Amino acid sequence: MTITEAVQSRLVANTTLTALVPATRIMASGEHQNVARPYIVHFPVSVSPIQTHTGLAALKMRGYQVSVFASTYASGEQISDAVRDALIGVTTAGVHIFLEGGPFTLGREPETDTEHFVVNFLIGCDL
């Protein structure tokens, strides 16, 4: 399993979140076009490896971003809060997810008339 798959499975399994955003519109980063709003795109953004004198440790701390795209500010904010609540904690696969920042808005994108919210996480895992 990859870290993206671990996050995806946890997001789509949360019924509070999928009531706001259908599971088919919760996606890893990719070539997505003409996606109906609201939708979610998520992806890893950084990694802090732990180097020991005998080699790279399996445990890593990964920075992870979840971006929420919505038509209205209220919708984006509500979905962002649901994303935060859906992810934080320990998964059954032993992946530890901590809230690192957000939810916060990156503003309205005028070209697409879309509100963009971001929630950042710090994930401790072997992935």
Add this chain to the structure above:
Amino acid sequence: MATGGVLSNGVKVGYSASSPVAWTSVGQILKVEIPGLEPEEVETTVHGTSNFRRFMRGMIDVTELTVTCLGDLDEGTSVAYDALFDYQAAGTTLYWRVEVPVNRTQTEYTAFEFQGWVKNWRPITGEPGSRQELEFSVRFDGTSFSKYEAGASAIS
């Protein structure tokens, strides 16, 4: 071949309960404070025409070996950590060897050997999101502190 610099990577620490030694490697080392010699100063200044104080070397203290490891408190997967806890409780004096790579290819090491007992052994948990660590220290209890010329590693 240390000219030009060698990275601080690949340091090894091993211990042996018996002699002839059979080194047990301490795994997942993050940081090692290698012991050094700290002799006392004994003043030998006498009255005279010189303005300088004089000293002779006194008794020598060997500073503590301190090792910080990536923590693993499961005795099934980190047997050495668990064994060191038992040695600390028993106060057993062990043989110790610390190897420091002297070249970038890590084919040769300078080694330090001495005897000592485990003085401190403590897990460090920190705040949620930080890594578990284990720190232990070794207090000298022997008659020699040896530094060997660069050679192949004896710890595997």
